[in-house]
Amino acid sequence: MMANLLIIRARIRHFIERHYMIVRGILRALLVLAVLLLLTSRFPDGFFSGIRWVFPIIAVASGFFPDAVAILGIVTVVGVEVWQVSPVQAGTLLLMIAIFFLLFGRKAKEQWFMLISVPTLSACQMGFSVPVVSALAAGPSLIPALMMGIIIRFSLDGVAEYTATAQRIAGDTNVFAPLQYLVNYLVSNRLFLVTLIVYTLTFVVIYLLRKANFRYAPQIAILVGSIVLYTLEMISNIIWELELNLLLTSILVIVTMGIAYLYQFMHISLDYHGTRKLQFEDDEYFYYVTAIPKYNVAVGDKVVTKILPEEMAEVTAELKEEVEKALAEERAEKEKDKEKDKEKDKEE
Numbered sequence: 001m002m003a004n005l006l007i008i009r010a011r012i013r014h015f016i017e018r019h020y021m022i023v024r025g026i027l028r029a030l031l032v033l034a035v036l037l038l039l040t041s042r043f044p045d046g047f048f049s050g051i052r053w054v055f056p057i058i059a060v061a062s063g064f065f066p067d068a069v070a071i072l073g074i075v076t077v078v079g080v081e082v083w084q085v086s087p088v089q090a091g092t093l094l095l096m097i098a099i100f101f102l103l104f105g106r107k108a109k110e111q112w113f114m115l116i117s118v119p120t121l122s123a124c125q126m127g128f129s130v131p132v133v134s135a136l137a138a139g140p141s142l143i144p145a146l147m148m149g150i151i152i153r154f155s156l157d158g159v160a161e162y163t164a165t166a167q168r169i170a171g172d173t174n175v176f177a178p179l180q181y182l183v184n185y186l187v188s189n190r191l192f193l194v195t196l197i198v199y200t201l202t203f204v205v206i207y208l209l210r211k212a213n214f215r216y217a218p219q220i221a222i223l224v225g226s227i228v229l230y231t232l233e234m235i236s237n238i239i240w241e242l243e244l245n246l247l248l249t250s251i252l253v254i255v256t257m258g259i260a261y262l263y264q265f266m267h268i269s270l271d272y273h274g275t276r277k278l279q280f281e282d283d284e285y286f287y288y289v290t291a292i293p294k295y296n297v298a299v300g301d302k303v304v305t306k307i308l309p310e311e312m313a314e315v316t317a318e319l320k321e322e323v324e325k326a327l328a329e330e331r332a333e334k335e336k337d338k339e340k341d342k343e344k345d346k347e348e
Helices: 002-018 020-040 054-063 067-085 087-104 108-123 129-137 140-162 166-170 177-188 190-210 217-240 246-269 309-347
Strands: 276-281 286-291
Touching: 002 020, 020 054, 020 067, 020 108, 054 067, 067 087, 067 108, 067 140, 087 108, 087 140, 087 177, 108 129, 108 140, 129 140, 129 190, 129 217, 129 246, 140 177, 140 190, 190 217, 217 246
Parallel strands: none
Antiparallel strands: 276 286
């Protein structure tokens, strides 16, 4: 079974490497299209409800142009949808994102991925997979991005709910009424606070366990992290009456574990680009070995000794002479020992 999976992985990787630009462009276009459809699903009567044909154009352009095009397209579409509901709410969301990147935007690409993945996957009930899978490859530096993604997710839910309120229909003259409604929605939403705490704790638990120095640490981290996530969700549901669907939650956690194990096998178990540490022992010593990929070592740190065939022959001849001398000395010592033994026997 394992051999078949390795063969399938090798074939997929070989195909992608041969057609990298085309495959990458198609996959990115499909991903951007799915993100746009899922994020705008919260606004069935929004600005783009009658012009959905724009999404494939944005997706194709995002697939074959730099990453900034995809990010700009997604932010623009979501911003226009929220702007139609309330310019104040749209400006507040954009301002929060801008402040976040000014404070934590050291890894811009990973940050954007986390911000977009949380609201997108939550729209199809797969938000659990974000902290579980991301903790296998990311570090604590992305925890602020995870929390910001949760804030954006529930902010979009609050904007969508605001469209159906009587206050929205009546057209309140207070300019900041939409913003006040959004803030109250986030503060009073227990599910928002529970999600913020549960996702963060799950991420931390999985990260700490998969970095631990014992066998099968990533696999155990996925199992323990998923159990922690499920337990906290159930306890929160009992205490605060969140009305979670227990059967659906159980199924989603199991599916999340399957996705995490598949990701761990396909991307991490056979990834030889990182530093590897090995510890073993015998009866007398402990051995600690650190293997570092060649591309991580600077050229100046490498010491390469080339041995030519002539030099190899000389080394072999010298080594042969030394071995013969050592054998001759050993034989001489044995003969001396035998003679001493014979003399002792004669004296006795």
